[in-house]
Amino acid sequence: MNRFVLLLLLVGFQASAQHFTRKDSLRGSLRTERTCFDVQRYDLNLRIDPGQRSIVGYNDISFKVIENTRRIQIDLFANMSVDSIVFGTQKLAYHREFDAVFIDFDHSLEKNTLQKIRFYYSGKPIVAARAPWDGGFVFSDDDGKPWIGVAVQGIGASLWYPVKDTQTDEPDQGASIKVAVPNGLMNVSNGRFLGSEDLNDGYTRWDWEVKNPINTYDITVNIADYVHLHDQHNGLDLDYYVLRRNEQKAKAHFEEVKPMMDCFQSKFGPYPFANDGYKLVETPYLGMEHQSAVAYGNRFLKGYMGNDLSGTGVGLLFDFITIHESGHEWFGNSITSADVADMWIHEGFTCYSESVFLECNFGKEKAYTYINGLKRNVDNDKPIIGQYGVCNEGSGDMYYKGALMLHTIRHIINDDQKWWKLILDFSNTFKHQIIVHQTVVDFFNAQTGLDLTPVFDQYLRHKNIPTFEWRIKSKKLEYRWVADVSNFDMPVDVIVNGKTVRLKPTTQWQRSAIKVRKKADVAVAVDRFFVNTAH
Template identity: 55%
Template sequence: MKKIIFTFILLGITLSSTAQVLSNKKGNYTKADSLRGSLRPERTNFDVLKYDLHVKVNPEKKYISGVNKITLKVLKPAQRLQLDLFENMKVDSIVFQEKQLSYQREFNAVFIDFPIPLDGKKEIKVDFYYSGNPIVAKNAPWDGGFIFTKDKNGKPWVSVAVQGTGASLWYPNLDHQSDEPEEAEIHVAAPNGLMNVSNGRFTGKKDLNNGFTEWSWKVTNPINNYNIILNIGDYVHIHDTYQDLDLDYYVLSYNKDKAEKQFKEVKPMMDCFYKKFGEYPFIEDSYKLVETPYLGMEHQSAVAYGNGFKNGYLGRDLSGTGVGLKWDFITIHESAHEWFGNSITAKDIADMWIHEAFTTYAESVYVECRWGKEDALTYLFGLRGSVMNNKAIIGDYGVNTEGSSDMYYKGANMLNSIRSVINDDDKWWTLLKEYTETYKHQIIDTPTVINYFEKRTQAKLTPVFDQYLKYSRLPELQLKKEKNKVYARWNTDVEDFNMPLTLNVNGKDVLVSPTNQWKKMPFKVSLEEIEVDLKKYYILISKE
């Protein structure tokens, strides 16, 4: 999830959703933006195969040090590699074949030079040693950084959240969503008496005989850089299972009873998501909820949970309808990201709607599974009170910038509108499940998503996606009556917009297909007798 700050009309209060969203600048980009967001030969000539991260965390000094042993495959002959590490962190050394490599730093980019050109199709390993005081988040997860705090017993409690900001804030990596390691090992040395929880499976702990214990974890699936995580605290472990999936919960020791009660929701959630989206995409790495000192984040196989063991969003309903208080927002939303964002990943963060629109829609899917379609539609309709409709959902490519935060609620309502256009729920659920299965563990972009939905439905959906994603304005259905005849057309930014919809005409449903040109409708009634179910279609209506 990314940062959303909005005035919530229905509740009359200001709320924030989780995680960092970068501004939709539309220009005024710096070289630092390009170095982080663009794909150049220094990045594309290499494919990251594995991160083997070793890091020691000193909570008292807010200091970390370690090495990332990076295995890469050389795709094309190359002599220079770009890795990334925030400029406030120290590069201690970079070692290749037991020799230190030369490098140059430019903003957060580290350009590494090899002594001779590397042959294509060859695997290499680069050991990147580093240290320093990482940026501390002022208000995680809405700004990126480390969280050094203490639990109510005075014990250190440490975590980090860097979505949008970048994983290179705390460890060296190829910091772009287009390239994920196929696997990762995370070894975190924490003060004795504390536990570290990271992604994947626990593989053991080791007393380092220096006041620290190293906790080791292994991920066997591809993983986004920003999803690689550490969580240090006075944790206790709760274990359960769902079918062949291990469910593991790590919470502060004094919250065990609360967690056992609150996390019972995980199993009905899995019932729903397995049915609608397919099996959990990282069974080999297990499913975990980890209590964190911030609200939440979709860290793959180690979902961050900080919702206070309450239903809703910190006990509140983002939809203002009451439906959002029936379930725990963080458990459902962040877990849905395992399918949408962690398994299916956007190549450029300008396309983060691929993560957030589908995940927000998944909230309503869970509601529908538990309490029925009408509650799901009510929930989605309520979320519209937070849509701004002032910027495009898709951001600028190649500069590490996202589009509008409308990617959440407008994006979810767009998907619901497309479901209504398809007008066949069995077909819709098949379409959605096959989407998650087709692109499981893949990195995709907006055209890929649109092409999939068009080909599978044989419907002309490109103009529909384009209007919602590339323009701030909603489609407007215009109706007029002339000489006892009713005419309709779509008023849109996109040309050749032809979105069919069902009108309720004098109590009867009539399927019509307006275009951008005035088109005579197959009925003769007053405009007042024509209605649209606005819970099913996110559009504007005007009658002349």
């Protein structure tokens, strides 16, 4: 994490902490106990008891010391027990405050040294009432056999394992996830399968290895009596783990992955976790973008559980969960926002990837129909960017409004070749990086030669979208923007007398040389620009 990212997060925290609790700031902000070390690797070794709905085990946390320190913060939900924390052969002292565990060393850890602690813990993790929206474990049933999953985006990975629970620090050298489950069940986690071992006590341990940096909320377990299906596409391993009764259905349904990979790799660059492989894992909840082990629970239906989010019919041409959650492999998993306040970077780009898939496979017209249909889901309730430093996401409009903002920027640029190069360059430039909002704005401005800052600010920092206001005066078209951003300016296309004209409105009234007889002769290209109109 660079100093610019740290400065932004600290400034955001100072500006907004008065609206939140101490618990929020412990989870969301960056203090010395967090910034003094950089996680290199997590090695989880757990036993999960489905009957008791409990976990027992440990996490080996390897880290590099960034600044001399005698104390670090690791996070674990307060309902989970800290059994002991071991450094070498020594048990360490610690104290807890809400979900934060402050660990004390008896001597200073020196800058640039590599260290490791083993954090033993146990307990019954929170069970989600409505995963993946509220977060937690899901304990379900498959013909009398346990079927278990976990989804913790937003609520935090520390719900179920000890971790530095912030998006600013991914384990640089990846992770291993070793999970013992009752015989007859399988656990599927992120990365590559290393093998299983019968522990001769009624449990079998399943070992997985992740080579790439990974968001902590992406680390996952999936427990069931799974069937494994293997395929390959252009050298990329495709693995599917589904319930036995769905084996044949899955073989046909998941063929959609191949054209998706072709499309996304052409537009966003190579699949970012090829050495960890790509997996879809059937889950008892709808879905989640768990890196290299995407959670799939859409019941092998097209659309969003058989429904079309756009209301146009086009959304039934693809499986929403497969496409959307896989899009996160590029946007969210590879490119990650440093603070959840900037989650639009994950969700806006990924929601846009749905229309990208449609354009690749069904043409631009259907893609445009779909993305414009998503307007009906925009609430304009509050800003998309949340409060920094307190683990606060902004409006759920980060999905649809975020995608429609990108659609609008595409038409501001008004050159598809330049647009697709911009998106490809963005994805490749920031691959496997943690970024902030300003990183995106600066990159888009530099690559396009345009000042898109007012556009990003209006759509992301304010709840309203801009309104293109126009009138006919003395048979001439007059127009302006009504927006929250002072001196807002953005080009827009208007169809006048059947011809498309590009206007460059500001917040001041302007008069064009275009002669207009009546209002019916004027139409704003709202299929290309997500704006309100008034006349």
